[in-house]
Amino acid sequence: MLHEFAVPKFLWTEAVNTACHVVNRACIRSKLKKTLFELWVGRTPNISYFRVFGSKCFVLDESPKVTKFDAKSLTGIFVGYSNTSKAYRVYLPTSRVVIESINVKFNENANEKTEEGNSIVGIQDRVTTQEIEFQPKDELPPVILEEPLNRDDDNLIGEENHEENTIETTQDEMPHDKTQPIPQPVHEPPEVFREVSSHPLSNVIGDPREGVRTRSGLNQMIGYCAFVSQLEPKSFKEANIDPNWIVAMQEELNQFERNQVWELVPLPSGKQVIGTKWVYRNKLDEIDNVVRNKARLIAQDFKQQEGIDFEKTFAPLAHLESIRMLLAYAANKGFTLFQMNVKSAFLNGWIDEEVYVQQPPGFVDHFNPDHLFKIHKILYGLKQTPRAWYGRLCTFLIDNDFARGKMDTTLFTKKRDNHLLLVQIYVDDIIFGSTNATLAQEFPSLMSSEFEMSMIGELNFFLGLQIKQLQDGIFISQIKYAKELIKKFGVEDNKSLDTPMGKSANIDADEKGKPMDITLYRDIIGSLLYLTASRPDIMYAVCLCVRYQANPKKSHHKAIKRILRYVKGTQSLDLWYGKQTELDLVGYTDADFAGDRMDRKSTSGTCQFLGG
Incomplete structure (x- = not known):
């Protein structure tokens, strides 16, 4: 790997890590007919993102100092895959650092040679200055090696000019007189290189005492799999060329079979037929790593007619206020909240109407291509789907001695002696906890007896809230979401401020003002309103x-x-x-007098605290 493109030998650790990454996904165990990745994760790995180690590449220069006329890319050497994000690892010879970036373009066929016969992208290991015999300063002019401009890579980011990489090698920093003319490029005999058995410790990336790590931890494995399905297909035609998405579609149909969702029958006369389509989504964790590829077969509900194909459609959803109250209660009582997910939840709801749908694209029965599926259970996309699933889950919990909340009908409680089990439902996501450890352990078993469940573990990310549970309390934040807003609305380069509004701010209708894009304004408003879930300071x-x-x-x-x-x-x-905070509801209210300059109306407001 190191010799193919003359990659510097001090990058041997990157080569070893990359080799482990590739072997785990490409080498098949003969007895099991599976790769190590498939044995660990349970699905066939996607290797479409693999790149040639040591190949020449260009990384987008994201430095804020880059001007309009500067080169927009940095030339580097591909040395591996990031284990913490969706990025490639690239070595930059000019700065001698390894960076991670997703904005990389590769030229895997480039193996150009310099006049001395060395690869452009490979820089030979140089001996330290103490080991090279230099000529006296007054006899040694600067040696400037100019890399030829490669026009094949001009389309990396839409610019036609790439800055020529210049490497100047001297023994020491030699001050030049300001009036001295700029030296012209000269061709000197190649520098003297000598193979040595050891390398300076400063050239080694990482700690050699730690040995070679193969990224076998679960969290690191998830991070390394981020490239597997980073692209979501827009159509069945795109998904059909990727084995991972084909497996995901087959898993969805297997769920239909296990849940007895439908039955293949001839079309009765006079019945409405509803079409179907595939929708593809990547399920991400709190740091945007892909943890699951999910293909959904949905019904095209725009063809449904009210009163014929469906009646009622309403289903309640949990409010962020309810979730915060649950977190405050858990922190006060000192118990841990857990999270679980119902697999293919909507397929568990019963349907009362007679509905027929077309066979899914790409999976048509060859023996009965003209037949249709009669729906016995709810299918994704039908208008009554959420209500049917909520009704099924609600009935199951009530039958098992749970009480449904009166104000929030997505909160269920179960009492045993002086202990309480709380269950919060958000469609197919369930968070639960109890003041009694036994009650908390029994609940997953109860749910698994009726539905196919996926136990996620301790609650740390829910509805965009980042949650950190500690022994003395619970932190909730939206740091990830806030960063996305800053980037989305283009304030990354703006100076930050200490207050959300000025002391003398007095906003009015400004009827004579210049109008702005109403869609953009509402987009910002909606995004900030969601941020108030953990940021009351901007409310x-x-x-x-x-x-x-x-x-x-x-x-x-x-x-x-x-x-x-x-x-x-x-x-x-x-x-x-906090755990030690009293769980008392404290409210405040205030109002101004004729605060609106236009119509002299007053503004009042309230604020409530619970466990904060």
Whole structure:
């Protein structure tokens, strides 16, 4: 691997790690007919992202100092795959560092040679300055090696000019007189290289005492699998060329078979037929690593007619306020919350109407291509699907001595002696915990007896909330979401502010102001409102801007951009629910007098604290 493109030998650790990564996914065990990855994860690995080790590549230069006329890419050597993100590892010869980036373009066929016969992308191991005999300073002019411009790679980022990489080799920093003319490129005899049996410790990346690590930990394995399905197909035609998505579609149909969702029958006369289509999604964890490829077969509900194909459709959803109250209660009582998921939850709901759907694309019965599926259980995409699943789950829990909440019908409780088990439902995601460890251990077994479950473990990420459970309390934050907002709305390069609004801020309708894009304004408003789930400090400022989303002006955009700049400087703020805090509900209220300059209306507000 090191010799193919003359990769520097001090990158041997990168070569070993890359070899382990490839072997685990490419070498098949003869007896089991499976790769090590498949034995560990349970599915065939996708190797379409593999690249030639040591090949020449170009990395997008994301430095804020890059100007319009600078080169937009850095030339490097591909040396492996990141184990913490969806990125490639690239060695930059000019700065002698290894970076990680997803914005990489490869030239795997490039094996150009310099005049001395060495590969352009390979830089031979050089001996230290103490081991090379240099000529005196006054006899040794600077040697400038210019890399020829490769026009084949000009289309990397749409620029036609690439900065020529210049490497200047001298013995010491030699100050030049300001009036001295710029030296012209000269061709000197090649430098003297000498093979040595050892290399300077500074050239080794990582700690040699730790040995070779093969990334066998579960979390690292998940991170390494991030490339497996980073692209989501838009159609069946795209998915049909990827073995991983074919397996995902087959798993979905296997779930239909196990749950007895449908039955293949001839089409009765006079019945409406509903089409089907595949939808493909990657399921991500809290750091955006792909943990599962999910293919959904959904019904095209736009063909359903109310009163014929469906009746009622409403199903309740958990509110973020309810989830925060559950977190506050768990922190106060000192018990741990866990998370589990119902596999193919909607397929467990019963359907009352007579519905027929077409056979799924790509999986048509060869013996009965004209037949249709009669639905016995709910199918994804039908208008009554959420209600049917909620009804099935609700009935099951009530039959097992759970009580449904009166104010929040997605919260279920079960009492035993002086202990309490709490279960919060959000469609197919379930979080639960109990003041009694036995009750908490019994609940997953109870659910598994009726549904096919997936136990996730301790609750750490739910509905965009990052949750950290400690012995003395619980932290909740939306750091990941806040970073996404800053990047999405283009305030990365803006200076952060200390407050979400000025001391003398007085926003009004500004009827004579210049209008702004109403869609963009509402997008920002909606995003910030969701951020208030863990950031009450921006609630008032956001609600003030909400008033003008019907006809926003530039002044309103300036106000809402200030909130984003405040969020940029306070991304790490979070809510803390302490164990020692009294679980008392405390409320505050206040109002101004004739605060609106246009119509002299007053504004009132309230704030409630529970366990904070």
